[in-house]
Amino acid sequence: MHYVIIGNGGAGLRAARTIRKRDPEGTITMVDGERYPCYYRMRLPDYISGWRERETVFVVKDDFYSENDIELVREDRVTAVDANEHTLSLERGGTMSYDRLLIAAGARPRELTCPGHGLDGVVYLRTLDQAEDIIRRAGEARNAVALGGGLLGVEMARAFNELGLDTHYLIREDRFWPQMLDAAGSSLVEEVLEEKGVVLHKEEGIDGISGDAGRVEKVGTTSGKELGADIVGIAIGVVSNLEFLEGSGLELERGILVDERLRAGLPDIFAAGDIAQALDAASGEHRLVTSWLNTQRQGEVAGINMSGGDAALEGVVPFNVIVIYGLPVASLGLDIPPEREGYEALTGDYPRDGRYRKLVLRDGVLVGGTLIGDIAEAQAIESLIKMQADVSPYRDRLFEPGFDAKMLLAELRGGQ
C-alpha cells in the first residue's frame, strides 16, 4: 500500500505517525513545499521574541523520517491531483501515484489589498522562513505596526514589542478577538498590552501604505492617522491552499468538504487540518477549524481510516488557548451568545483581580465559556459542553467560591 500525504504540518505528520503504527509495511511518502521537519507554527511568535530556542520550534528532528521509514519530499509542491488515475503532478516535474491520499496542505495568510500592500517591509507570519525574516528586519527597524484583532494579530504585536520596536496595534473591530471575547474580556487583554507599551488603536484599519525606494515608511489608517513604520505585520485571517485542487473533482468551499471520517467524496482521498471543512455530526454543518488541537484529532482519524480502520470525529467544540504576556485566555464553544431567546451569559462578579469567567447557556445547557487569568477549568468545561450538560440545577452554585467546572463535572458523572 502506498500512502501519500500532501503537507508536512501538524495534520500530515500526525496521520503519518498513525499510519506507520498501524501498518509497519506500507510505503509512506510526504510531499511538502517547505524544507524543514514539521514544526509548531504557534511557537514562532515566542521564537521571534527570543523566549524560545530555535530547536524547540520543531515537532520532530530531521532523522525522524528515515527512522520511521517515511520518505519526505521537501521543497516540492503538488500542482494537480488526478483522482481517476490516482496520480499527482509535482512542480519540479514528474508524477507520483498513490493508493491512498491525504491532503493536509493547510492554509496561508490572507493578504492585504490596499495601496502599498506590496512594499518591502509588509510581512506575514506563517512559516519559519517568515519568522526569521521578521527577526532579521527587526534588527534594523525602530517602528512597527501590526494589524488584526485575532490570535495572530496580538501575537504579532507582542513579538514586535518584545523585540524592542515602538509598536502600534490596529484592530478593525471594537475589541480584541471579536468572535470569541466580549468587551469585558477584551479589556483585560487590552490592559496587559497597554501596560507593556503597545499602542492600541481600536476600530482602525489600514487605508494605505507608503514608502521610499520600494520600502515601507508610513501607514495611513482608516481614520486618517499617519504612523511611521519600518515593518508592518498583517494578520487578517487565513485562506486554505485549495488552488491546486481546482478541476480535481473534489468538492471545495472554504476548504475541502469531508465527512466525519475525513473522506473527501472521491475514492481513496482524505483531507485533514486547516484545509479540511469537516462535517460536524451534531450540527450537520461542514466546519473549518484552524487550530493545532484540531490537526492532531483529524490527523489521527484520517490515519486510522486510511490504514483500514474505522474512526469518526467527535462533535467539534471550538477550543482556543493563548497566553499574552503571561495572561492565559481560553475560549470554548459558543462564547458570545446570539441575542435570541434561550441564550444567556453568566459572569458572576467578574471581571475582577485580572480574571474573567463566563459561562454561556442555551436553555440551561452549557454551550460555551471564556476563562481569562486562570484557565484550569477549561478541559472540564469542554467535557460539559460535549455532554450537553443541563447545568440549570447548579445555577446558583456556578459562581460560588470554591465551586468550579471540575467539581460540577465530577458531580454530574457521579450521578450518571
Ligand SMILES: Cc1cc2nc3c(=O)[nH]c(=O)nc-3n(C[C@H](O)[C@H](O)[C@H](O)COP(=O)(O)OP(=O)(O)OC[C@H]3O[C@@H](n4cnc5c(N)ncnc54)[C@H](O)[C@@H]3O)c2cc1C
Ligand atoms: C504564528 C501562528 C500562531 C498560531 N498559534 C496557534 C495557537 O496558539 N493555538 C492553535 O491552536 N493554533 C495556532 N495556530 C494555528 C495552527 O498552527 C494551525 O492550525 C496548524 O499548524 C495547521 O496545521 P496543518 O497541518 O493543517 O497545516 P500547515 O501547518 O499549514 O501545513 C501544511 C503544509 O502543506 C504544505 N503545502 C501547501 N500546499 C502544498 C502543495 N500544493 N504541495 C505540497 N505541500 C504543500 C505547506 O508548505 C505546509 O508545510 C497558529 C498559527 C500560526 C501561523
